[in-house]
Amino acid sequence: MESAQTNWWDRFGEITARARQERPLLLLLTLLATLALVAGMQWPGVLAGWLLLLLVVVARKPIPAPEAERQIVVEDEPVFDPMPQVAATLAALDMPAFILGQDAIVLFQNKAAERALGALPTGSHLSARLRSPGILDMVRETIATDEPNQIEHSERLPSERVYTLRIAPIDFGRRIGRQPDQAPQKLYLLSFKDISELRRIDRMRSDFVANASHELRTPLASLRGFIETLQGPARSDPAAQERFLAIMFDQATRMSRLVDDLMSLSRLELKSHIAPDQTVDLKPLIGHVRDALLPLAEDLGVEIRTHLPEGKVEVLGDRDELVQVFENLIENACKYGQEGEVVDVYVRNDSAEPVEVSVVDRGPGIPAEHVPRLTERFYRVSVADSRSKKGTGLGLAIVKHILTRHRARLIVKSEVGKGSEFTVRF
Numbered sequence: 180m181e182s183a184q185t186n187w188w189d190r191f192g193e194i195t196a197r198a199r200q201e202r203p204l205l206l207l208l209t210l211l212a213t214l215a216l217v218a219g220m221q222w223p224g225v226l227a228g229w230l231l232l233l234l235v236v237v238a239r240k241p242i243p244a245p246e247a248e249r250q251i252v253v254e255d256e257p258v259f260d261p262m263p264q265v266a267a268t269l270a271a272l273d274m275p276a277f278i279l280g281q282d283a284i285v286l287f288q289n290k291a292a293e294r295a296l297g298a299l300p301t302g303s304h305l306s307a308r309l310r311s312p313g314i315l316d317m318v319r320e321t322i323a324t325d326e327p328n329q330i331e332h333s334e335r336l337p338s339e340r341v342y343t344l345r346i347a348p349i350d351f352g353r354r355i356g357r358q359p360d361q362a363p364q365k366l367y368l369l370s371f372k373d374i375s376e377l378r379r380i381d382r383m384r385s386d387f388v389a390n391a392s393h394e395l396r397t398p399l400a401s402l403r404g405f406i407e408t409l410q411g412p413a414r415s416d417p418a419a420q421e422r423f424l425a426i427m428f429d430q431a432t433r434m435s436r437l438v439d440d441l442m443s444l445s446r447l448e449l450k451s452h453i454a455p456d457q458t459v460d461l462k463p464l465i466g467h468v469r470d471a472l473l474p475l476a477e478d479l480g481v482e483i484r485t486h487l488p489e490g491k492v493e494v495l496g497d498r499d500e501l502v503q504v505f506e507n508l509i510e511n512a513c514k515y516g517q518e519g520e521v522v523d524v525y526v527r528n529d530s531a532e533p534v535e536v537s538v539v540d541r542g543p544g545i546p547a548e549h550v551p552r553l554t555e556r557f558y559r560v561s562v563a564d565s566r567s568k569k570g571t572g573l574g575l576a577i578v579k580h581i582l583t584r585h586r587a588r589l590i591v592k593s594e595v596g597k598g599s600e601f602t603v604r605f
């Protein structure tokens with residue numbers, strides 16, 4: 180009932196609008212009717228004719244409104260305020276974002292922006308929070324030209340971060356404004372993409388290349404030096420030749436160890452996202468690693484003791500990679516913990532706890548500040564000590580990569596003067 184009433188009301192509105200639009204024609208009709216009356220025609224005939232012509236006019240297609248009148252119709256449209264929807268969308272975004280009006284006034288700031296840069300009252304100028312002339316120039320240019328712009332910017336507080344800032348006009352495809360009589364408003368989206376992690380990875384990559392080249396360059400330079408000596412001053416000195424060739428052999432072996440470790444790392448990186456799916460019993464595996472390291476342990480005067488539980492100790496893994504993990508850990512314990520003379524390997528398989536393997540030495544231990552960095556590539560507590568023990572500085576980095584692929588963790592506990600404990604928890 181109510182909708183029928185609304186229809187009639189709408190229809191009446193349409194007819195009056197049409198009548199207003201057809202004002203000149205209606206005036207002409209009324210003039211003709213008056214002339215007909217003056218000329219002596221009967222009024223019922225004149226009225227019938229007037230109504231008939233009126234019907235013809237109303238039934239005709241509406242004439243498009245002239246340009247000026249159309250603009251007025253647009254101004255009569257309900258005011259379009261996109262802020263609630265835009266704010267709701269940006270609130271769900273996890274990257275810092277601002278909506279700016281003309282004159283760089285902040286109309287909205289999402290939670291991520293509040294966390295990264297601190298809260299800014301709505302209606303403040305952007306410069307109240309971001310004072311960098313580069314950013315303000317960029318914002319000014321976009322507001323003036325309506326072209327998107329971007330810039331790189333770093334923040335020191337609350338923590339050191341690098342961002343790519345981008346500003347772009349938002350095109351809603353229609354006029355926006357809070358009041359019909361206000362000038363159309365323009366909105367701009369200022370977003371912050373955090374590239375700190377990318378930068379860190381970039382730096383790590385270039386450090387890695389620099390370190391790898393340095394590690395290879397040292398033995399290469401020494402090889403070249405000995406070759407020159409052998410070609411020149413030591414040409415006819417068999418004793419020197421024998422000594423130099425032994426050193427050259429050591430250097431070449433060091434280079435090939437380094438290349439092998441680098442290849443291992445890059446192979447592991449390629450499959451880091453694929454979890455291994457073989458079932459591996461750790462008891463025979465640890466026994467195999469101990470046997471393989473016996474000659475080295477004997478050379479160093481170290482005893483490797485294994486402490487194994489009853490029954491199998493099975494984990495999901497890649498056998499060869501797990502051999503590499505325990506070889507690295509037990510070899511390190513023998514090399515660096517040598518003074519303690521005993522290296523204990525504990526395999527734990529309590530049903531309520533995760534499977535664990537701990538390698539414990541009673542060597543000099545590792546100062547606390549080095550512990551968090553031990554698994555970085557080429558990180559060594561003492562480079563000279565590592566080199567003298569034929570280390571490459573990549574062993575624990577390889578261990579960490581393998582364990583990540585196995586969804587396992589490496590836990591390092593060490594006390595200076597007492598020794599170190601490297602635990603793998605599956």
Ligand code: ADP
Pocket residue numbers: 507511512515516540542544545553558559560561565566569570571572573574575576599
């Ligand atoms: P490297 O080839 O030098 O042995 P790793 O990555 O295996 O490289 O180890 C990194 C560094 O960690 C070693 O150079 C050494 O300084 C320290 N480290 C590792 N294991 C031990 C340990 N059991 N006791 C003392 N220091 C250790």
